[in-house]
Amino acid sequence: MNIDKDLVAAMATPLVLAILVEDTSYGYAILRRVRELSAGDVEWTDGMLYPLLHRLERLGYIGAEWGVSPEGRRRRYYEITETGRAQLLEQRRQWATANRTLGGLWGQTASPAGS
């Protein structure tokens, strides 16, 4: 099942922030995690992640720092900030509302987060 592009775009910010809440990470690993979590259903053009990361950095939700991978490659690591955490909470509330609304119509239980 492929998820609609607009929906993927809407999910992008909370998804990235939620992954960064788990741990500091870098672009390639974030995308790997997205694939893992969605079992490949969320199709993301890899290159589009980076402009998004830069946007989140500009908004102050995440911080970035150049580091070195264990193999000695230069890598940019991203870390969530306090503003980012607050933003994630806010987004989570909105998604829960969306979930609950649709769930009410379709007779499904909303995700645990929605309760």
Next chain:
Amino acid sequence: MTADLVESRIGDWRAAVLRGGAVADSDADELEGHLREQIADLEAVGLAGDEAFLVAVKRLGEVHQITAEFAREHGDRLWKQLALPHPDHGRLRPILTMLAFAALTAVLIQVARMLTAIPGASEAWLVRDVSLFVLPVLAAYFAAVRRMPWRRALVLVAVVGALALAVNLFPFADGASTDVLVAIHLPVALWFVVGAAYVGGDIRASARRMDFIRFTGEWAIYYTLIALGGGVLLGLTIAVLTPIAPGSVEEVLTWVLPSGAAGAVVVAAWLVEAKKSVVENLAPVLTAIFTPLFAVMLLGSAVVYGIVGIGQEFDRDLLFVFDLLLLVVLGLVVYGISARGSARGAGAMDAVRLVAVVAAIALDVLVLASMFERVGEFGFTANRVAALGLNLVLLVNLTVTAWLTVSLLTGKGQAVRVERWQTGYLPVFAAWIALVVLGLPPTFGFA
């Protein structure tokens, strides 16, 4: 073997991402890191290097989509910042130096204006000498900024002194055409002095001469822009002052206009230098737009002249128009090649340029031939010698340029030879200008 191939493909891909300027170098590093990691992972599951590259590139997405997305996030990068550099630590000095020289020429021009008010002095003197109060200051500014050695600077001082003395000691007749010729050519002669100062006295190096040619084009554009702004400022000032103090309008015009115009010469030069790396050069852009248009115009004119022939009523003094035409074509050539990568081979633009040059030469030869046919009635006045001489100087330049462009297009020559030819030809122009300023007036009895 494949590893090399993949490396070169990654290099190509990186270059494609960087093109357009929306993706910064560090962003490209990040994307390239991603690409390499993806390739490594794909190779680990058994794909060959080039297959892994293809898949990884596909996953990253179309290059133009990525760059468009970066452009959306970093729109400012596409607009190279025109804002002036912040005048903080250490930055203030260059600006103060520039302002000091701009103020100097602004004051000098007022002094010159007041000298004409002395009884017995004529306005014509100022028209001829006005460049002597401006361009040497610009040359001095560059000599100071470039920390030119004293010995070289003294040579320039001597040249300016000799020019100033000569043109002022010449006993020009009233309304002499040689006087007008000197007034036209003296600024150009002084501009070569500015050029010598601009390159820090290093006048032999072809690359430095090319820099000066580029500087000249950009300076002209900046000066025009400043003049436009100044015109708006003056116009509004006059419009605001007229109702309350109509008498002050003339004061504004006599004080602000000449000083502003003179000071702007230095300010524009400083701007070109300060913005050299920040702003895309404009002269080559304008050249790219106008080269094809001029090529069409010249080709059409040459064909019409060739068919119709030059009638008896052809005005011999029209030669100045053709001088101007050849100058414009030369400008198109010079600024066309100033922006091309010398390593690149021939392109369509070179062909268009060749068409323009050849058509201009054909047109000019037609005009010259008709003139020499009637050589008997061609009296050698100072004006005609000046026009004809410049015409020949330009014709030689363009003919060789056309020849070099042909060998470039046929793959026998390199682009750098066209550039070398142009920079090498600068002394010829300088010599011709010097001849007009210093040689023609005595030859024609200062008439």
